Every structure is written in C-alpha cells, then in structure tokens.
Amino acid sequence: MALPGTDEIIDDLDFFDDWEDRYNYIIDLGKALPSFDEALKTPERLIKGCQSSVWIEVLEPDSAHEPLKFLVESDAIIVRGLLALVMAAFNGKTAADILAFDIDAYFSALDLEQHLSPTRGNGLKSIVARIQAIAQARIA
Numbered sequence: 001m002a003l004p005g006t007d008e009i010i011d012d013l014d015f016f017d018d019w020e021d022r023y024n025y026i027i028d029l030g031k032a033l034p035s036f037d038e039a040l041k042t043p044e045r046l047i048k049g050c051q052s053s054v055w056i057e058v059l060e061p062d063s064a065h066e067p068l069k070f071l072v073e074s075d076a077i078i079v080r081g082l083l084a085l086v087m088a089a090f091n092g093k094t095a096a097d098i099l100a101f102d103i104d105a106y107f108s109a110l111d112l113e114q115h116l117s118p119t120r121g122n123g124l125k126s127i128v129a130r131i132q133a134i135a136q137a138r139i140a
Helices: 006-015 019-031 077-090 095-100 103-110 118-139
Strands: 054-059 069-074
Touching: 006 019, 006 077, 006 103, 019 077, 054 118, 069 077, 077 103, 077 118, 095 118
Parallel strands: none
Antiparallel strands: 054 069
C-alpha cells in the first residue's frame, strides 16, 4: 500500500469520530512505510529529541533540484504512523517544496498536536526539523 497524500489523510482522519479510530488509522499508515535495513540503524541516523528511537536515511538525488527520498524507522508503532504522516508531506518532494510546505497548517488540519503527549509532540518537531535541515543543506 502506497501512502496517501496529505489532503487524503486529512479527509480520512476527518471521517473518524473518535481518536481511538484515528490512532488506528495512523498506525496502519505506519505499516505502509518501506522496510528499513537494520544496518542503517546507526547513531548518525538517529534523530535526537524523540522519546522513541527514530532513524532517517536520505537517498541522495543526483542534483539539488531532484526530489529527496527518505527511509524512516521507529521502534514504536504509533511513531511509525507519525512518520508516515510526515513522509506524506515530505517524501519525494524537492528541497524547495519541503521548505515551502506549511507543516504547522498540516498538523493543525490533522488536529494532531493536542492529542500527542508533550514528549511525542517534541519528537515530531525534531523529525520535521531534521528533514527541513536536510532540505536546507541541499539548497545551500
């Protein structure tokens, strides 16, 4: 199953009446993420600031104008789901598109942050910041 786009995710989450169903949907999205090779779980790929362990691998494009592709992994199923939400926004986009995307408006439309613990919310911000820093470095 390929990940849906951000608009489809927003629409899908709006369909559910309670957060238990929304969490299950988010967890299912995480199951759709590509597998992550155990050999890639290295300290330099580990994202600091997350309660759970989260790793990211950037598949470098040939030029700064080509889309960036990411592989992500977490040891927590809900965090894999949150990673899927982030990947729907950023994966396969150019660095400029990543930096232009209003991630705060996306998370607001998902009504997500108020339903996450403060540590999970901070971890989500760390993931986004890491991807945005990677995009910024591609443009610089």
